[in-house]
Amino acid sequence: MTKKTDGKQIPQRVVSRLAMYYRVLSQLEQGGIERVSSRELGEMMGITPSQIRQDLSYFGEFGQQGYGYRVSNLYKEISKILGLEKQHTMVLIGVGNLGRALASYTNFRRRGFELVAAFDVREEVVGKKVADIEIKLMTELRSFLKENPVDIGVITVPASQAQQVADILTQEGVKGIWNFAPIKLSVPENVIVEHVHISDSLFALSFRLREKNS
Amino acid sequence: MTKKTDGKQIPQRVVSRLAMYYRVLSQLEQGGIERVSSRELGEMMGITPSQIRQDLSYFGEFGQQGYGYRVSNLYKEISKILGLEKQHTMVLIGVGNLGRALASYTNFRRRGFELVAAFDVREEVVGKKVADIEIKLMTELRSFLKENPVDIGVITVPASQAQQVADILTQEGVKGIWNFAPIKLSVPENVIVEHVHISDSLFALSFRLREKNS
DNA sequence: TAGATTGTTAATCGATTAACAATC
DNA sequence: TAGATTGTTAATCGATTAACAATC
Numbered sequence: 506m507t508k509k510t511d512g513k514q515i516p517q518r519v520v521s522r523l524a525m526y527y528r529v530l531s532q533l534e535q536g537g538i539e540r541v542s543s544r545e546l547g548e549m550m551g552i553t554p555s556q557i558r559q560d561l562s563y564f565g566e567f568g569q570q571g572y573g574y575r576v577s578n579l580y581k582e583i584s585k586i587l588g589l590e591k592q593h594t595m596v597l598i599g600v601g602n603l604g605r606a607l608a609s610y611t612n613f614r615r616r617g618f619e620l621v622a623a624f625d626v627r628e629e630v631v632g633k634k635v636a637d638i639e640i641k642l643m644t645e646l647r648s649f650l651k652e653n654p655v656d657i658g659v660i661t662v663p664a665s666q667a668q669q670v671a672d673i674l675t676q677e678g679v680k681g682i683w684n685f686a687p688i689k690l691s692v693p694e695n696v697i698v699e700h701v702h703i704s705d706s707l708f709a710l711s712f713r714l715r716e717k718n719s
Numbered sequence: 720m721t722k723k724t725d726g727k728q729i730p731q732r733v734v735s736r737l738a739m740y741y742r743v744l745s746q747l748e749q750g751g752i753e754r755v756s757s758r759e760l761g762e763m764m765g766i767t768p769s770q771i772r773q774d775l776s777y778f779g780e781f782g783q784q785g786y787g788y789r790v791s792n793l794y795k796e797i798s799k800i801l802g803l804e805k806q807h808t809m810v811l812i813g814v815g816n817l818g819r820a821l822a823s824y825t826n827f828r829r830r831g832f833e834l835v836a837a838f839d840v841r842e843e844v845v846g847k848k849v850a851d852i853e854i855k856l857m858t859e860l861r862s863f864l865k866e867n868p869v870d871i872g873v874i875t876v877p878a879s880q881a882q883q884v885a886d887i888l889t890q891e892g893v894k895g896i897w898n899f900a901p902i903k904l905s906v907p908e909n910v911i912v913e914h915v916h917i918s919d920s921l922f923a924l925s926f927r928l929r930e931k932n933s
Numbered sequence: 934t935a936g937a938t939t940g941t942t943a944a945t946c947g948a949t950t951a952a953c954a955a956t957c
Numbered sequence: 958t959a960g961a962t963t964g965t966t967a968a969t970c971g972a973t974t975a976a977c978a979a980t981c
Contacts, residue, residue: 515926515930516971516972517923518972519972520923520926520927521919521920521923523922523923523926524916524918524919524920524922524923525916525919527922528901528916528919532902542937542938542939543938543939544937544938549903550903551903552973553973553974553975554938554974555973555974555975555976556972556973556974558938558939558940558941559940559941559972559973559974561940562940562941566939566940568938568939568940569938569939569980569981570937570938570939570940570979570980570981571936571937571938571939571980571981572937572938572939572981573937573938573939574939586926587922587925587926587929588925588926588928588929589922589925591925591929593925593928601820602816602819602820602823602824603817603820603824605816605820606815606816606817606819606820607917609816610816610817610918612918613918613921616918616922618921618925656928657924657928680928680931681924681925681927681928683920683921683924687742688746689763689764689765695931697924697927697928697931699920699921699923699924699927700920701915701917701920702738702739702742703821703915704738704824704826704827704830705735705738705739705742706735706738706897706913706914706915707827707832707897707913708737708738708741708801708803708830709731709734709735709737709738709913710871710895710897710911710913711801711802711803711805711807711832711895712729712734712737712800712801712802713734713895713911713913714802714807714870714871714894714895714911715801715802715805716729717894717909717911730947730948732948733948756961756962756963757962757963758962766949767949767950767951768950768962769949769950769951769952770948770949770950772962772963772964772965773948773949773950773964773965775964776964776965780963780964782962782963782964783956783957783962783963784955784956784957784961784962784963784964785956785957785960785961785962785963786957786961786962786963787961787962787963788963936981937980937981938979938980938981939978939979939980939981940977940978940979940980941976941977941978941979942975942976942977942978943974943975943976943977944973944974944975944976945972945973945974945975946971946972946973946974947970947971947972947973948969948970948971948972949968949969949970949971950967950968950969950970951966951967951968951969952965952966952967952968953964953965953966953967954963954964954965954966955962955963955964955965956961956962956963956964957960957961957962957963
């Protein structure tokens with residue numbers, strides 16, 4: 506039962522697989538499945554049972570010999586590991602099409618990510634709403650952050666403005682940035698940035714299509 | 720000058736770094752920079768010069784001893800490698816917020832990805848437009864594909880409908896799928912799928928925020 | 934009990950980094 | 958020329974897979 510989280514730094518690859526496990530387990534639970542083995546999980550996800558057991562062993566012992574894993578239990582444990590049982594507050598900067606899509610994605614709220622404000626530079630959208638949040642003018646970002654505790658900043662502005670926004674966020678104490686601008690941000694080392702480079706994966710698709718036909 | 724593409728399968732990691740190189744080089748070129756060394760590139764991207772040279776060596780020799788790389792040249796070569804000099808046609812299935820965001824992202828068109836049609840199940844959006852494309856009813860998808868050559872299908876429907884859409888796409892000869900539904904698609908082995916699991920990266924951010932504070 | 938499956942240690946595989954001769 | 962930097966081979970590192978004792 507000893508947790509193995511002690512000190513050891515968890516590889517990035519393991520963390521992203523945790524998110525996959527979480528997703529699959531959520532489907533299994535919704536499907537009313539009660540137990541699952543690493544072999545079955547592996548088949549569903551296209552990875553080896555060994556890898557699953559190895560990954561989980563970073564965090565503890567969640568299974569039972571001869572039986573496998575209780576779906577509802579493993580789901581809850583992984584949810585805890587990912588920090589999805591905590592509440593997170595988010596601000597959105599840049600209410601374009603993508604920002605709007607993210608704001609409206611109700612699953613985030615369900616998982617404990619609460620959007621508390623949205624900002625844009627364009628005066629004409631100010632006062633309108635996304636996902637029941639009133640859009641504020643970008644110039645109010647700093648003062649808002651001073652008065653409201655915010656965990657995560659979601660950046661969906663053009664690349665040219667992203668660094669500037671990141672600077673305000675980090676100066677005002679935001680500790681996590683979810684960045685959709687196609688640019689590498691410089692931030693203090695205690696701030697965590699997750700980049701989502703959507704177009705990179707389209708380019709990879711293009712490459713693999715080409716590779717196949719040659 | 721011998722290309723090394725011969726047979727050897729390129730690791731997925733290398734492909735996704737190619738997309739990064741492409742992005743950085745595009746910035747350098749726009750900034751009017753003429754030459755760059757692997758050391759400089761590495762510093763900008765936070766990876767080792769060795770890795771850059773190793774990656775590039777999969778595809779040929781693009782540099783010059785004592786000088787480095789000519790930015791415009793390397794940019795063009797990587798663009799070729801990624802297949803971005805070819806024209807690709809795309810259809811979009813699911814015109815929700817995310818679909819709308821992708822359709823409006825003009826950079827794709829600039830890179831040779833042309834959206835030729837968009838589909839949705841909701842009758843009320845049919846006939847309206849996204850990015851100058853008239854939205855069609857989902858039931859017309861199959862017949863459209865029979866009459867028009869399409870390279871890539873972009874899936875932005877809910878998870879529950881994604882497999883069904885993927886089946887139609889692959890049956891009608893689409894060879895690449897860009898999937899935003901949070902589910903693993905089963906497709907024939909000659910079809911290439913790129914998944915973008917946006918929420919996975921938010922979960923990873925949540926994990927790393929938690930990890931830091933413990 | 935016999936069969937199944939875990940958690941973990943050891944072996945293998947692949948990817949990253951270091952080193953260096955070649956040469957601009 | 959001397960200094961810089963490539964492309965590539967070899968060394969190292971880390972991640973994945975296999976194997977197996979423990980045990981439900």
